[in-house]
Amino acid sequence: xxxxxxxxxxxxxxxxxxxxxxxxxxxxxxxLSDVLVTTPGLRSLALVSTDGLPLVxxxxxxxxxxxxxxxxxxxxxxxxxxxxLAYGGLQRTVITLDExxxxxxxxxxxxxxxxxxxxxxxxxVAAYQLARLVERAGHVLTTQLRDELRAAPGQEAHR
Numbered sequence: 001x002x003x004x005x006x007x008x009x010x011x012x013x014x015x016x017x018x019x020x021x022x023x024x025x026x027x028x029x030x031x032l033s034d035v036l037v038t039t040p041g042l043r044s045l046a047l048v049s050t051d052g053l054p055l056v057x058x059x060x061x062x063x064x065x066x067x068x069x070x071x072x073x074x075x076x077x078x079x080x081x082x083x084x085l086a087y088g089g090l091q092r093t094v095i096t097l098d099e100x101x102x103x104x105x106x107x108x109x110x111x112x113x114x115x116x117x118x119x120x121x122x123x124x125v126a127a128y129q130l131a132r133l134v135e136r137a138g139h140v141l142t143t144q145l146r147d148e149l150r151a152a153p154g155q156e157a158h159r
């Protein structure tokens with residue numbers, strides 16, 4: 001059994017029991033934690049706003065404020081390139097480093113998933129899991145939830 005933050009997973013990928021994750025914030029945190037636990041090589045995962053605010057992290061060790069700042073800059077640059085070339089909306093940005101990879105995947109124009117992996121992570125598996133998470137979390141990530149997350153002082157780093 002692996003514990004990430006306040007979420008405990010006894011069966012990876014299992015659906016939480018009724019009442020266990022009643023609020024949209026709790027459901028979103030559970031979804032992030034589930035992807036982190038079940039994707040080999042994924043080191044950290046956070047949902048951040050494209051204007052540089054950390055929203056929700058899957059684990060307490062995630063440097064969410066720094067990742068949110070980097071994600072805002074990188075997403076802005078990539079979106080600018082996409083606009084310049086008229087290639088449509090930004091879907092993902094991948095930065096490969098010696099010891100791992102940073103993946104930014106757009107949820108919508110205001111938020112993106114930010115994940116970093118180990119060097120031996122199968123990026124096709126990680127990208128697939130992140131794309132599934134975007135599909136699964138779309139209904140959870142509402143304007144009301146974003147407002148709730150931004151309004152909660154001192155709660156940005158780990159929710």
